[in-house]
Amino acid sequence: MSASRAPSVLAPARATLIGCGVLTAVSALAGMAPLIAVVEISRRLLHGDTDVWPIIVVALAALAVKQLGTFGAGVLTHLADIRVSFRIRRELLGKLRRLPLGWFTDRNSGVVKKTVEDDVAALHQLIAHSVVEVTAAAVPVVVAIGYLFAVDWRMALISLVPLVAGLVVYQRAMAGAGTKYPEFMTWLTRLSGAAVEFVNGIGVVKAFGTPGVASRRFQEVSRNFARFFLDWAKATTRASVISEILLSPPSVLVVMVGAGGALTAAGWLPLTSFLAFLVFGTVTTAGLMTVMMSIHPLVTALSVARGIGEVLAAPELPVPASPIVPDPDAPGPVVRMRGVCFAYGDTVALDGVDLDLERGTVTALTGPSGSGKSTLARLLPRFDDPQRGSVELYGSDLRDLDPAELYRHVAFVFQDAALLRMSIRDNIRLARPDACDADVRAAAAQAQILDRLDALPRGLDSVAGEDAELSGGERQRVCIARAILADRPVLVLDEATASADPENEARIQDALSEVARGRTVLVIAHRLSTIRGADQIVVLDEGRVAERGRHEELLARQGLYTRLWEHDQRARQDAAERLEAGR
Template sequence: MRKQGFNKEDKKFSKDGLVNLMEYLKRYNVFLIMALLFAIGGSAITVYSPDRLSEITDLITQGIMTGIDIDRIKEIGILLVGLYLISIILSYSQSFIMATITQKTTNKLRSDISNKINRLPLKYYDKNTVGDVLSRVTNDVDTIGQTLNQSMGNLVSGISLLIGSLFMMLKTNVTLTITAIVATLIGFGFMTIIVSKSQRYFERQQRLLGEINGHIEEVYTGHSVIKAYNAQEKTNKDFKELNNKLRDTGWKAQFISGLMMPLMTFVGNFGYVAVCVVGAMLAFNNKISFGVIVAFMMYIRFFTQPLGQLAQAATSLQSTSAASKRVFEFLEEEEMVDESNNTVSIDNVKGNVSFENVKFGYNEDKLIIKDFSVDIKAGQKVAIVGPTGAGKTTLVNLLMKFYDVNSGKIKIDDVAIQDLSREKVHDLFCMVLQDTWLFEGTIRDNITYNKEDVSESVIVSACKAVGIDHFIRTLPHGYDTVLDDNTNLSAGQKQLITIARAMVKDAPLLILDEATSSVDTRTEILIQEAMDKLSAGKTSFVIAHRLSTIKNADVILVMKDGDIIESGNHNELLKLNGFYAELYNSQFEKAS
């Protein structure tokens, strides 16, 4: 396996979520630069304005002593109005561009996550909850989007305003500037300490949010079971524990980071008072004019105002850093081997399948399939039986190439599936699982899933074969009925639709993993008859605990602890009076 990033290039992410996010934004560098220029331009105009206000103040002061130059004041006033209008345009342009970049970035992130989901191996989903993955797609990406849209522009504007006002302050008076800088450095020191303390709580907050999503998803899907076993109290207790942990972590994160805003406000006011005192002393000694003091009082406001913006942005960036870390951790997960360049294929598939000394374990140090070998002829109906944990479903997962074998080979028509791409292997099979899956769409769309140009007669024939056609026609819109939360289907009816889907695909090999476990005995007989028609001329694999359903199988493989201990047809295995006979007879002992 090799690792891939958010694109198909061999690129690894940094451990810092914000660094990864900046790398991700490079694709929009032109627009981002424009937004930054607009922000800097608007800040420059704002910083430039007090200098003009200082000139107005000095003119007014001189006017009090001599005479007011109304024309000059009018000229400067008009210039200020023009500058503020330009500032408005630049600020709007910055907001528009940042909103565009934000939506494109979050859209691309979600698209990359969606594509990543399809490239991840099944073992990832065996180890992670659905809710946690959903939290990365929704909560974490939304957090990134909100920060880009709300905080990045303010952050850039604040920094440029800070630098611009510092320049104008130095140009105006060095002594007052040093007074303001000393007061500000104290605030930056406190901000650094606070950020270092609160960051770990933001990371824990995002992780706990994912855990809560996973818990809620499990509770929602298993709601009927929870009710049936009166487990509401325990479920609520588990939720409260997670919720309380999230509350405590979120409170600590917000409380510690929330100290920055009032602290920066205090530092700003402290600097303002310091400048006023020092400025008054300089004015009293006739070293500066009254206009300089007025301008500098505005400069110190412009100088300290960004500190509050930086404090607020720092709080958002901490949450964004934690969210970005989770998103890019997911995007960096180990993927399945890229097989897009694999050109090996099987023409005119007959359906011969062979397992040659196959060994497999979900963990390399613990094998489930120890040394499995069998030859299956084209057109045979093969039943795989055995106790729970014997390796039946694992065998099918290997056959479908959902997992790769540790050693040995699986061949279809003498071609090893290791040499075939996963897509080509999947095209050879139609599959019906014990867990039904239907998406929100019409019944017709569910039956013809991912298969184009299917005629109405083929759909109806498949539904009639499984005995679901009459029920579908009783629905308000027949085959065009949309399956959603308002459509009540039994587990058996859902299973019948998935079986009809397999019939419509009409692949040369068929897999039925407990496909009749959710239907009644009469429907089971109908499905068996339909499957006999469907499997005619095809190689089919049937996994069943209900042994009465596989009496007519050509070959029955009896598995135990990952090995085949018996094989033969139903009558031959009963005559052996071995493990299969024990399993078969045990299903009727209680009934008799």
Template sequence: MKTPHGKGGRGEKPKDFKNTMRQLISYCKVYLPAIIIALILAMAGAVFNIIGPDLLSEITDIITEGMMASIDLDAVVNVATLLAFLYGLGFLFNYIQGFIMATVTQRVSKNLRSDLSTKINRLPLKYFDSTSTGDVLSRVTNDVDMIGQTMNQSLSTLVSAITMFLGSLIMMFYTNWIMAIAAIVSTIVGFGLMTSIISKSQKYFAQQQKELGKLNGHIEEIYSGHNVVKVYNGEKEARETFHEINTRLYTSAWKSQFMSGLMMPLMMFVGNFGFVVVCIVGAVLAVNNMITFGVIVAFMLYVRLFTQPLTQLAQAATNLQSTAAASERVFEFLAEEELANESDKREKLEEAIGDVEFKNVRFGYSQDKMVINNFSATAKAGEKVAIVGPTGAGKTTLVNLLMRFYEVNGGEILIDGVPINNLTRENIHELLSMVLQDTWLFEGTIRENIVYSRNGVSDEEVVAACKSVGLHHFIKTLPMGYDTILDDKANLSAGQKQLITIARAMVDNKPLLILDEATSSVDTRTEVLIQQAMDKLTVGKTSFVIAHRLSTIKNADLILVMKDGDIIESGNHEELLSKNGFYAELYNSQFEEAS
């Protein structure tokens, strides 16, 4: 099965950062105490790391003084023990905060996925008319993952980095203000150089993504229509276009990767440049007896603690932007208008006879453009009603209205005299089976696909349904028979897949049946078998058959001919042919094409 590639949150900017972050905090409010504890622990861990250089400075000074006479090992051990304890405590705090944040983020991600899954089932079908499947999937997977990753990593990193940055700044000024200024100036110079290079490299990264998108689009387009390209001798033009895009991608990718490769050496340069400045300034001050040697050692560590958080802050800020964009998409989806709540509806049809009536039905996908203008028709229980007409006449729309996938703008539809608006959608779907033009099979055995969502179906019923559609013999030739797994490796034709969905409808055995172009994917011989099976399937059921091949609905009790949202003719096959109207014109044109 082909997986759509939808947009993720990475790299996007939110429309309203503050509001989106408020929504995310509100969504996580149950876990806020745990998150706050984790962030306090992260802050405490950073503080312990900041204290470390000061204690190392003290050890250095004790050793330096002792070199003139004898080293006070007890003092060294005491300070070293305290240092080890603080570093150990810092590790423990970071471990606990990591455990808390991992637990919280996974629970938030799980809740978001559950809420999105529930939301999908509550959305009206019209939402999916204007939104791609890939986009919805991206919100459930990519965007939720982005939120989880940032909460788990960036929040604690952000707090630790801010604490580390401010703490090391304070400690540097506390230790020696001259060396603090020297360290800060050297860091600013180094980061200024790095920022200048990064700003110039951004355009190459953007160009690389743009060209990569073009290349992917070109390859997918050419190879999905490979036969057409070959037939029209378009290989040369396709190859030239590919090489043009590929060359531009090479140029931009080389430049962006080269710039990216400079980042680590630049970071090392910033750190080493800071070390050099600290050593030079420290040496001058030490020679003039203004500081001890331990201060130089402390500052060499403080420079590292001061520069490291700057990179982390920049990365965390970028991740927060991406997370806000992902959160915005998730909360936009959760805020979409849902189907009306039906918990107050008490009327229910346990067993329908099968009478269906459309009374002056009006419907449009938008208010200003009606698809069904004034549709009225009656189908008696057990009748086979065929709906025919040109593309866009409103045939499929009618059955969508019957199943309440959409709500009518005017008029009403009744089942056994009960308006369907008085029934829950679940109740209506309990009365209907459906076979569509597009087959839908899930990854599972053939038996599981046929029995889908029904309990207590015997193997005999499954076999009987497959025999009726002429599928049993084929299934028995498979190594695992009815236990054959249907997945990407299953070599089934479009017709065989359609036969499985028809067998599913047979096993479902509902009083109302909808067949929307059910035989469109099969050959003529298979169509005859299916037609015979359909005749058995429709016995005692009210069936609505949408067909373009008019030869398949000759035996319908009633044929409704639709054009531009209205019924322009109705009757059985012979009656409509004798009228020599629109139906006769459609039928004769197909007959001429067939001959």
């Protein structure tokens, strides 16, 4: 995404920020008046002129202007921050509603949370502080240098020596920061995602005694982030320290006192001018240091704004202006896929797939890892659109349907069994908010999970993630209960038992038998024993249909399915032997 997205995100605050920048500049100019007053009062007193009250009055008035201007600018920028943050959050929430579901499955919840909460909050620094702070620090630097040149050009040039030296060293320290800051933000996003993944899964892995497995990815991301940050810090720390020493007020005072004292002793610099350089010399370095320290949060905030802009610019699935209402009684297959092609960048996932799902049948997808099973399953609930070809429901192209209408006919249970932080009852009722408690309990019973839920501290009123710690298989059965309650005629099940333990696999299979009864089902499973009874098994390989038929027919062909079946049986036997040996 181009850098122009950052200004577009901040566009509503542009006029306020410009106005506050001007107000801050005026305040900073007024804030210089007391310093100039000190020099001018000293000059008059040294010449025997005691009429200094007019200068004092002007300095006090200017100081009042500075305080009022700074306060006013701060109030206005904070009000602008509140307005912009509210607008961006509203736009983000609206955008998230319109984004294809595939956008979410391609990202973990930590990334989405960081964008909606952390990144919007990070804009506070940019809008409420950066403009006024940088302006308030930069204006005195410019004014001080101009004033010193007006007093004595020789001393002004000498005063610039540490400034120039410090800036040169600092520029070397920051070389490459333009590419490092985006990389830094990327690592923070990865770290946030890994942390959320670890926290969400810790309860389950503790129950199975393998917390090291869950923490491995988080530890790996943490180590890689630490390695990146340490390498960056090593490359910049020495130069940064040197630049800070050169720009520190004591260093500048040493130069000023040495050079100014020599010029004053030689009679080339009046004492009052020497005083002016002592007063204003430290102003330039202090202001410059503030500007330099503001660069990091400023660049970080701009990077965050660009990230928010990327989300707001993400392509949405088109919604038809005049959507079609599908006819469930239309003749032909319930679902028809023709010439379906899909790619992730240059990687082809599906290449000309044809598939029919007949009414009331179970169609199982299988194949090697990366063969396109999950990608194909995601097209039916329209997580994505095929790049070529079509997916039809009751003879109507999904692209001609309103998404809400599509989900009145299609339900899905995917591998990541997501439960919201609300009661288990309300999690199941998401499918049908008006469902009564009896229907919720009946759905849970059909999903083979009611006995487990009744055993929770508050039964179905227990809150997921608080007093309802469920294993992956148990969460999956809650999601199956949700699908049962939804009572949609078409159901998509993606790897529903891929990560379940044997006991949960059996319970899940019983639940799936209930939910599949009388429905048209598309199911993907790596454990081929779970799909032996499917009406149709479709074997994918490198994005193409390699074989299709019933279990016995495919075994008789001695093809890819047979090899997958034999591998599955060996794996199950090995697992059973390991389990027996561990007893």
